[in-house]
Amino acid sequence: MNIIEISEIIGRLKTTKRTGWIEANIPDPESIADHSYRVALFVMILSDKMGLDTEKAVRMSLVHDLGEALIGDVVTEGPSASEKKETKTVRERQALEKILSAAQSPQYIELFDEFEKSESAEARLVAQIDKLEMALQALEYEKAHGKRLDRFFATADKMVWQPELREMLERIEGGRPRIP
Secondary structure, eight states, X not given: OOHHHHHHXXXXXXXXXXXXXXXXXXXXXXXXXXXXXXXXXXXXXXXXXHTSOHHHHHHHHXXXXXXXXXXOOOOOOSTTHHHHHHHXXXXXXXXXXXXXXXXXOHHHHHHHHHHHHTOSHHHHHHHXXXXXXHHHHHHHHHHHHOOOOHHHHHHHHHHOOSHHHHHHHHHHHHTOOOOO
16 A cells, blocks of 8 residues: 555545444534544644643544544444444554555554553543533534533543543533523
8 A cells, every 4th residue: 555545545534434423413414533633733732832842642642543444433332342442443543554555654653553552641632622522512513403412411521530630620610501
């Protein structure tokens, strides 16, 4: 696979809609690329502010969903969530290896592995921002569509624990509209 072929596969992220929003019946939901872009910018700003390795954190945020270009956006909630997560991680890593085969750069796979194992402050930041961004998107959809999206806030609530990020999540949740 050459760089052009890799770019074409990566381009699928622009048209693949996020599964959770489809399941929630959100009209014209965001794509994986939409989500990843805001996560990467969020990571860049907060990593700098927190004194982390920003280049590493941004690279990690860019590869963390890249395998979804081949496997799609797989939701890992509900019954047997840990089993679903484990299966998704294996499939996503295999897809990432296939996508990046022409790049001959094992550091991208290493970043994915580090993210999945939460092995560094950067990985923990990216994981939390991934969920914080989801909560922000849920807030935007609640405001736009007048629909309660509690499950997305519940997921973020479980995953976001760093004090500064927790404060942001509480501000996001405090902005939710009153919807019966």
